Amino acid sequence: MEREKVIEVKDLVKRFGSFTANDRLTFDVYRGEIFGFLGANGAGKTTAMRILCGLSRPTSGKVLVAGIDASRRPEEIKKRIGYMSQRFSLYEDLTVRENIELYGGIYGMNMKEIVPRREALLERLSFTSYGDMLIRALPLGLRQKLAFAVAVFHDPEIVFLDEPTSGVDPVTRRQFWEMIYETASRGITVFVTTHYMDEAEYCDRITIMSDGRIVALDSPSALLRQYGTASVEELFVKIARPQKNIV
Amino acid sequence: MKRFMAFVRKEFLHIFRDFRTLIILFGLPAAQILIFGYAVRTDLKNAGIAVLDNARDDVSKELTLKLEASEFFNIDRQLASYDEIDATFKKGKIKAVIIFPERMASTLAREGNATVSIIADGSEPNTASLVTGYVSGIMNDYSATLTKGITSTVPLINPEVRMYFNPNLESHYMFVPGVITLILILISALMTSVTIVREKEFGTMEVLLVSPLKPWQIIVGKVTPYFFLSLVNVTVILLMSWLVFGLPVKGSVALLIAECMLYILLGLSFGILVSASATKMENAIFISAFALLLPSLLLSGFIFPIENMPKIYDYFSMILPPRWFVETIRAIMIKGAGFSYVWKETAILAGMTLVLMIISSRKFKTRLGEGKE
Numbered sequence: 001m002e003r004e005k006v007i008e009v010k011d012l013v014k015r016f017g018s019f020t021a022n023d024r025l026t027f028d029v030y031r032g033e034i035f036g037f038l039g040a041n042g043a044g045k046t047t048a049m050r051i052l053c054g055l056s057r058p059t060s061g062k063v064l065v066a067g068i069d070a071s072r073r074p075e076e077i078k079k080r081i082g083y084m085s086q087r088f089s090l091y092e093d094l095t096v097r098e099n100i101e102l103y104g105g106i107y108g109m110n111m112k113e114i115v116p117r118r119e120a121l122l123e124r125l126s127f128t129s130y131g132d133m134l135i136r137a138l139p140l141g142l143r144q145k146l147a148f149a150v151a152v153f154h155d156p157e158i159v160f161l162d163e164p165t166s167g168v169d170p171v172t173r174r175q176f177w178e179m180i181y182e183t184a185s186r187g188i189t190v191f192v193t194t195h196y197m198d199e200a201e202y203c204d205r206i207t208i209m210s211d212g213r214i215v216a217l218d219s220p221s222a223l224l225r226q227y228g229t230a231s232v233e234e235l236f237v238k239i240a241r242p243q244k245n246i247v
Numbered sequence: 248m249k250r251f252m253a254f255v256r257k258e259f260l261h262i263f264r265d266f267r268t269l270i271i272l273f274g275l276p277a278a279q280i281l282i283f284g285y286a287v288r289t290d291l292k293n294a295g296i297a298v299l300d301n302a303r304d305d306v307s308k309e310l311t312l313k314l315e316a317s318e319f320f321n322i323d324r325q326l327a328s329y330d331e332i333d334a335t336f337k338k339g340k341i342k343a344v345i346i347f348p349e350r351m352a353s354t355l356a357r358e359g360n361a362t363v364s365i366i367a368d369g370s371e372p373n374t375a376s377l378v379t380g381y382v383s384g385i386m387n388d389y390s391a392t393l394t395k396g397i398t399s400t401v402p403l404i405n406p407e408v409r410m411y412f413n414p415n416l417e418s419h420y421m422f423v424p425g426v427i428t429l430i431l432i433l434i435s436a437l438m439t440s441v442t443i444v445r446e447k448e449f450g451t452m453e454v455l456l457v458s459p460l461k462p463w464q465i466i467v468g469k470v471t472p473y474f475f476l477s478l479v480n481v482t483v484i485l486l487m488s489w490l491v492f493g494l495p496v497k498g499s500v501a502l503l504i505a506e507c508m509l510y511i512l513l514g515l516s517f518g519i520l521v522s523a524s525a526t527k528m529e530n531a532i533f534i535s536a537f538a539l540l541l542p543s544l545l546l547s548g549f550i551f552p553i554e555n556m557p558k559i560y561d562y563f564s565m566i567l568p569p570r571w572f573v574e575t576i577r578a579i580m581i582k583g584a585g586f587s588y589v590w591k592e593t594a595i596l597a598g599m600t601l602v603l604m605i606i607s608s609r610k611f612k613t614r615l616g617e618g619k620e
Binding site: 053054055075078079081083084085087088089090091092093094098101102103104105106107108110160 | 249250252253254256257260261264265449450451453454455456457458459460461
């Protein structure tokens with residue numbers, strides 16, 4: 001069965017001057033998929049992600065996100081995606097409810113839509129008692145969960161998570177991934193970068209970037225079989241290290 | 248618009264939730280007005296004055312007695328000749344010298360009026376203006392008793408006021424325009440640059456940029472609250488200076504507010520420019536303080552009259568917005584000048600604002616638009 005593509009990237013090239021950050025990237029992401037994006041620092045992940053988010057234009061190649069051309073109408077892409085960064089993205093001096101209202105509002109929802117959804121969300125996360133607390137007063141784990149919930153509050157087609165679990169304890173990471181699964185099951189595509197190789201194994205498919213190119217792309221189990229490694233970590237070390245060191 | 252409003256609402260929440268910001272926004276202007284205001288109003292009590300009585304007749308003696316009798320003055324000494332005036336002032340204890348003309352009583356009787364010279368120490372402009380004002384007041388009272396209640400348009404005794412050291416008493420009443428200039432810069436440039444840089448530093452800017460908000464909406468949304476709060480502040484300062492210190496706005500209030508808006512825009516543009524260059528809040532504060540706060544304090548003529556500066560500072564101050572702004576609002580507030588009088592300064596400020604806006608929006612675009620890993 002042909003699955004619906006929500007991200008289509010073909011021969012994406014991004015250059016900064018003479019430096020090629022993304023070299024002919026080609027991949028598709030399907031609806032409801034959890035797509036892991038791995039690579040060492042400087043491999044070109046962030047550059048590619050910025051293009052997919054409509055923050056930066058590709059130098060050449062075709063990039064369609066939610067059916068929209070990233071070179072031509074990046075602003076339209078922004079309305080259809082959610083984003084959560086490794087750095088903490090909620091406002092510490094606003095309450096939980098106010099943060100949700102803010103992001104709901106930024107994504108074009110009015111208060112009539114926001115309030116019932118907000119309350120339902122708080123209920124679902126068992127956060128109702130925290131609703132009027134300032135973010136500053138919440139423990140880090142709760143904040144991170146909330147940040148994710150806020151990133152998908154407006155029901156985006158795709159949510160981009162940029163190293164969402166950096167600095168989070170294992171228990172929270174576990175719960176966080178449960179939220180990711182739950183989100184994907186609602187049909188929201190999850191595009192996630194991570195440094196934790198065990199997390200990569202939770203993804204439906206992963207791609208590994210190195211030196212601006214994609215060096216591997218498949219389901220974790222298929223890649224393990226293909227390269228004959230026992231873990232994604234081992235696989236990563238084997239193929240993601242820059243083959244040619246600084247010339 | 249909906250998106251934009253949600254964002255502006257958040258900005259107001261930030262401001263009203265941060266105690267320190269509130270203090271700066273509302274406590275500081277009030278405190279400054281009071282501090283500078285009372286520094287100006289130092290109550291005149293037993294100020295030392297000297298009398299050079301060339302008349303030595305009934306009128307001059309009576310006036311001398313009246314001055315002595317008031318709680319405001321202390322007649323420190325009687326001078327024998329004009330030659331003593333300079334030395335007296337240089338010693339600094341004497342705030343003013345009152346000179347009665349020769350044959351004052353007979354001149355008064357013959358011509359119906361006489362002129363008394365009041366020379367005040369202009370190096371302390373505020374005290375000087377108080378002293379001359381009070382002395383003139385006492386003389387007018389005395390004139391009134393001479394005319395026995397008949398109100399005359401021509402006072403019998405004309406106090407002729409002159410300033411020693413600072414003839415035009417330029418810094419008088421300067422504090423209100425000065426405080427407005429300072430506060431507007433503080434709020435519009437410094438606070439906005441800090442609030443924008445804060446988003447960058449905390450990483451929330453990234454999330455905003457990925458959102459459907461357009462970069463200009465983010466920036467305008469961030470500065471909008473400060474624009475309004477600055478206007479509120481101008482109003483508070485003007486009301487306070489009027490109610491507490493009785494300084495009315497002589498010219499058009501609408502024109503004054505319009506000029507303030509222009510200056511706020513200038514400050515905001517500058518703040519945006521600073522925030523585009525700074526990545527840390529401390530940097531933003533540092534740049535704003537050095538580039539705008541210090542010059543507006545030192546080179547705008549707020550504290551030190553520009554006329555007294557070496558020429559080079561005078562020229563340098565021309566490229567600084569506060570100088571033109573202080574001149575403009577001083578003219579409107581104190582001299583009651585209309586637009587035809589301040590259009591040149593206004594045009595200069597508008598030009599500076601435009602240039603700053605163009606540079607800052609360019610700079611912001613390049614900073615936010617493309618970036619490497």
